[in-house]
Amino acid sequence: MDAPPEVNQLRTAFRAELERTAGPRDVQDLRDRYLGRKRGRVVALLKTLAGAPPERRRALGQAANALKQEIEAALEARRAAVAEARPPAGAVDVTLPGRAPAPGHRHPLSLIREEIEAIFSAIGFEIVHGPEAEDDYHNFEALNMPAAHPARDMQDTLYLDGAIPPPGGEGRPATLLRTHTSGMQIRYMETHEPPIRIIAPGLVYRRDTPDLTHSPMFQQVEGLLVGETVTMGDLKGTLEHFLRALFDDDTRVAFRPSFFPYTEPSTEVFITCVFCRGGGCAVCKRTGWIEILGAGMVHPAVFEAVGYDAERFTGWAFGVGIDRVAALKYRVDDIRRFYANDLHLLEQFPS
Numbered sequence: 480m481d482a483p484p485e486v487n488q489l490r491t492a493f494r495a496e497l498e499r500t501a502g503p504r505d506v507q508d509l510r511d512r513y514l515g516r517k518r519g520r521v522v523a524l525l526k527t528l529a530g531a532p533p534e535r536r537r538a539l540g541q542a543a544n545a546l547k548q549e550i551e552a553a554l555e556a557r558r559a560a561v562a563e564a565r566p567p568a569g570a571v572d573v574t575l576p577g578r579a580p581a582p583g584h585r586h587p588l589s590l591i592r593e594e595i596e597a598i599f600s601a602i603g604f605e606i607v608h609g610p611e612a613e614d615d616y617h618n619f620e621a622l623n624m625p626a627a628h629p630a631r632d633m634q635d636t637l638y639l640d641g642a643i644p645p646p647g648g649e650g651r652p653a654t655l656l657r658t659h660t661s662g663m664q665i666r667y668m669e670t671h672e673p674p675i676r677i678i679a680p681g682l683v684y685r686r687d688t689p690d691l692t693h694s695p696m697f698q699q700v701e702g703l704l705v706g707e708t709v710t711m712g713d714l715k716g717t718l719e720h721f722l723r724a725l726f727d728d729d730t731r732v733a734f735r736p737s738f739f740p741y742t743e744p745s746t747e748v749f750i751t752c753v754f755c756r757g758g759g760c761a762v763c764k765r766t767g768w769i770e771i772l773g774a775g776m777v778h779p780a781v782f783e784a785v786g787y788d789a790e791r792f793t794g795w796a797f798g799v800g801i802d803r804v805a806a807l808k809y810r811v812d813d814i815r816r817f818y819a820n821d822l823h824l825l826e827q828f829p830s
């Protein structure tokens with residue numbers, strides 16, 4: 480004879496729950512829910528017997544009691560099974576999913592630096608590095624910056640040795656933190672003969688108060704190319720190629736006359752604003768252009784300082800700030816954020 484439907488339902492529910500028990504605690508919980516004196520489901524079913532019609536009472540009672548015994552036995556068997564399955568103390572469960580180590584992320588400034596290095600490597604430039612603690616000669620003097628030049632004013636330069644240079648520059652302390660990577664032009668030419676094609680990436684330091692666009696420490700990449708027939712046209716073409724590769728193919732590049740002591744002529748280089756594509760916006764101050772780097776033809780005085788024949792050789796140089804490029808490319812409105820180690824920013828970059 481088939482068991483009454485309410486008994487069958489309860490059996491099905493119990494079996495499903497039994498399947499899901501994993502430890503002794505689960506088994507005990509299950510027992511409470513089915514056989515518990517107060518709220519147990521089987522006990523509740525038995526209590527309904529009194530109200531059942533007499534002709535059903537017997538069959539229902541028998542079936543319910545049979546289920547109760549069945550559940551007792553099943554719970555007992557399950558308890559034994561899960562107890563046995565328990566690993567010995569200290570055992571390692573090799574089936575657990577591993578804990579993946581959280582990988583770090585590439586720093587946005589490193590990404591830009593590597594991109595610039597890749598662009599110039601591909602067209603034959605060598606990547607060179609030099610000291611951040613630099614001497615006055617390489618940072619200023621040999622770059623055609625006379626002692627009284629404003630760029631070497633102690634306001635801009637962080638001197639080492641704790642010494643403060645006297646006005647006029649005589650008896651200046653020997654060491655400083657390089658204010659730009661341009662000193663690498665001198666260092667490289669002192670030890671190499673043309674033809675030269677180098678870029679020199681690295682940290683530079685200035686006595687600046689940090690704000691949205693200034694940091695006392697930032698990164699530059701210097702470029703230098705020297706040969707016998709080098710022209711301003713080469714500079715233009717190379718920088719156009721560089722800036723289009725770095726930003727995008729539609730980027731337009733403009734050159735405006737400028738002044739740097741170590742180049743003649745000198746130029747400031749602009750690209751179409753990355754925000755408004757040249758239409759004019761707040762970032763580019765409605766001009767449609769953003770200044771991106773300084774460049775020019777190497778000044779003959781610089782060649783003389785390194786013992787090159789300035790009649791025979793010509794060359795060009797440029798310097799670009801990585802922080803500024805990164806701020807534009809990644810739309811970061813405050814360059815101080817590149818040095819704050821804020822994971823909200825850093826985790827957005829690939830690992």
Ligand code: DAH
Nearest residue numbers: 659742773774775796797798
């Ligand atoms: N040294 C300059 C700066 O720090 C950048 C620069 C301008 C580098 C012109 C150059 C150059 O090589 O030719 O702002």
